[in-house]
Each structure stands twice: as C-alpha cells, then as structure tokens.
Amino acid sequence: MENEKRTVDTYEVKHAICMGDKEILFTEDEENSDRPYMVCNCNWDNPLGIEQYFEAVVSADYLEMMTEFTARVTEQIEAVKAERAGIDVPLGTFTLEHCVPDDRGESIENKVAVIRAERLRPECRTADKQIVLVTGGFCSQAKARGRAVYVVYLYSGKESRWNREDILGVVKAECMPSWAKERLQQIEAERQVKQKNQEQVR
Structure with missing residues (x-):
C-alpha cells in the first residue's frame, strides 16, 4: 500500500538514500526510550534480491545519528566518484x-x-x-x-x-x-x- 510504513525490526525508516552499492537508512523507534535512533545500511546483493540490513548503530542522540547518516551518504558519494574516475569507457546513456x-x-x-x-x-x-x-x-x-x-x-x-x-x-x-x-x-x-x-x- 502507498502509505505503508517501511520498518527495520521495530524501527521506522525516516530517511533513505540509495547511492552506489548501498542504501543508507535513518530510522526511529518512538517506543524505545533508551535507543530510539538507528542508522544502518541495506543492499539487495543476493540471488533473490531480498533486502539485507547490516552495520547498524543505535543511540539516543539524534545529532550523533544524523551525523553518522550523512557521513555514510558522503562516503558512498565519494565511492561512486572514485569508481567513475576508474572507468575507461564513455559514460553516456543508451536510449x-x-x-x-x-x-x-x-x-x-x-x-x-x-x-x-x-x-x-x-x-x-x-x-x-x-x-x-x-x-x-x-x-x-x-x-x-x-x-x-x-x-x-x-x-x-x-x-x-x-x-x-x-x-x-x-x-x-x-x-x-x-x-x-x-x-x-x-x-x-x-x-x-x-x-x-x-x-x-x-
């Protein structure tokens, strides 16, 4: 359904950015007072194309988790730039x-x-x-x-x-x-x- 919320375990996905070979997720569990925020990575690198979540970190500090989220996104952007720099064929789009x-x-x-x-x-x-x-x-x-x-x-x-x-x-x-x-x-x-x-x- 269009309005269906995406969750990772008990955490609701608030922000998600795909870049390169990963998706970076910022999630929140409002019921978890000790560790309400989680940042993790996601990919579909398996034969069935199923979502796989990994490298999760949790905290009660929103700014700490948002810093982690943006740092991971930046890391992925730099990885894509480096990959492109190493490609030795024309990068035009086929139509x-x-x-x-x-x-x-x-x-x-x-x-x-x-x-x-x-x-x-x-x-x-x-x-x-x-x-x-x-x-x-x-x-x-x-x-x-x-x-x-x-x-x-x-x-x-x-x-x-x-x-x-x-x-x-x-x-x-x-x-x-x-x-x-x-x-x-x-x-x-x-x-x-x-x-x-x-x-x-x-």
Whole structure:
C-alpha cells in the first residue's frame, strides 16, 4: 500500500538514500526510550534480491545519528566518484535510438540488450551499467509469461536479474561500442569453457 510504513525490526525508516552499492537508512523507534535512533545500511546483493540490513548503530542522540547518516551518504558519494574516475569507457546513456525496441514476441537470450535508464538510480544511468548480455531466464524467451531475465554486465562481468519490462531493447549492431564487442567475446569464451567443464564433470 502507498502509505505503508517501511520498518527495520521495530524501527521506522525516516530517511533513505540509495547511492552506489548501498542504501543508507535513518530510522526511529518512538517506543524505545533508551535507543530510539538507528542508522544502518541495506543492499539487495543476493540471488533473490531480498533486502539485507547490516552495520547498524543505535543511540539516543539524534545529532550523533544524523551525523553518522550523512557521513555514510558522503562516503558512498565519494565511492561512486572514485569508481567513475576508474572507468575507461564513455559514460553516456543508451536510449531507444541505440536499440531495436524490445518485442516480447522475440527471444532476447544470448543477445546484447540495454537496461532502461529510468529503472536505474541517477548515478547509474551510464553505458557501463546498462549494456548487458542476456544469458537466460524464462522471460528471455519469445512470448513467455514470466518476468525473470538473467544477464551479465559486459563492463563488469557481474551477473544480475531483471524483469523483461526493464529491458529497453537489443543494441543495434552499428551502436555497439568497441569495448562492449571486446568484452562480449571474452564473456562468451568464458561461458564456453565453463559449459565444457560442466559437461566433463557429468
């Protein structure tokens, strides 16, 4: 429901900022007179995409906890800046003009696709976070009724899960960056070796 309050245990989330690989939460439990304020981190870095809370600290001092909250947010901002500084590919955003629009009547498995920019946080709306190789998932197939699409990010090689509606389209051949072509070859070679090893084990 729209007005449903988000809670972490007995603490209600008052402020939440996503930045980089974490969400920073400032929470309050009005019934807890000893430790009414809690700051913690949250991420979804697991196969099921379930919220995980960690590095929690509690206090009765509001200013102390707000200082902790803003410090963690600042730390995440600096981490994103450092990550961007180390990226050696163009950071432009891929849009519909770079793609063949997604058609649910067609399979996108083993194709290079683009994640919709609006499905990503503002700091992640860049090509390195958008361009993926679709590796499977029921909804990667044509006319499938499911939602899951499994992908590998071409830039980082990390695996992830998205829904089919999060896919903007398949990258047009003429719009494929040279770095993406190189990474695609590497990833496909790695997948072939992995598949061969699995077959030998059987």
